[in-house]
Amino acid sequence: MKSEKIAQTYLAFIRVTGPYGENYEPAVDQVYRWAGENGLQGGQCLFIYHDDPDKTETAKCRTDICLTVPAGTLPSGEVGIQILPEGKYCTQREIVRHKTDYAEHWKALKTRVKQAGLELEQRPCFELYHSYDIETHVADVGFYLAIKG
Template sequence: MDVKVIDLPAVSVAYLRYKGPPGAAIGDFWLEVFSPWQQAAGLQGRTTYGVGVDDPATTAPEEYRYDTCVEIEPGYRPQAPARLAELPGGRFAVASFSGTGEQIPAAWGEFFGQWLPASGLQMDARPCFERYPADYAMDPATGVFACELCISVK
């Protein structure tokens, strides 16, 4: 796993919350709910984030929360159901990911279960997230996409 430890700036975001079982339904939420909202709000072509609010290993599937976020400028006022938040900056371990939505849980598992313990670093209380570039694209034939997995560390 290719990981670098870097400082990331704090980011203001607008987000929509998904609640339900982790897995394929989150990808459906991105495509069917978040992306149309992002386009209607004029927020396309910006860095986006996926924030797992809960640990899927310890949260009942029906209670699991995941926020789909997009960077915004100061003063942006969202319309409901969108909300505002700030992703805190600081030191993060960042791993490159390329694969399908079905492969991302295993990548997170390797990152948390193998790389983090071997690194000598510890996760802190800031949220971990997926970061998608402004030019994000998914291959429609294969479902493959690229993003960065970001773990807050101390």
């Protein structure tokens, strides 16, 4: 685990509501297609999680499927634009081989943050995808938890 300051980042996104990890593929396809049509290929992929699944009904959990875009990019169709605010995060990078492993990596990061005596901040957490293999579903993922400081 390490801490990292993230600069303000502009994101194109589509929101998915429902259980975390489900029904993401159509939104991912749509965001990437939109990026290609608008000459915005090459952005980094992030999944932003807005709700604590231990406190929010799973059917109401919100995930934003995002790609980084330049400032000034305009929304169109179902793709919106939002800003990930600047802030400090605790992060760990993992190779995820199975869909079921994501929850365990989040739990491990939360435990490490708590053990380090750090205080969480009320900004959404997110996953930053360094790579994802469509065939094997193996992903190189950074897990980011917002902290104060």
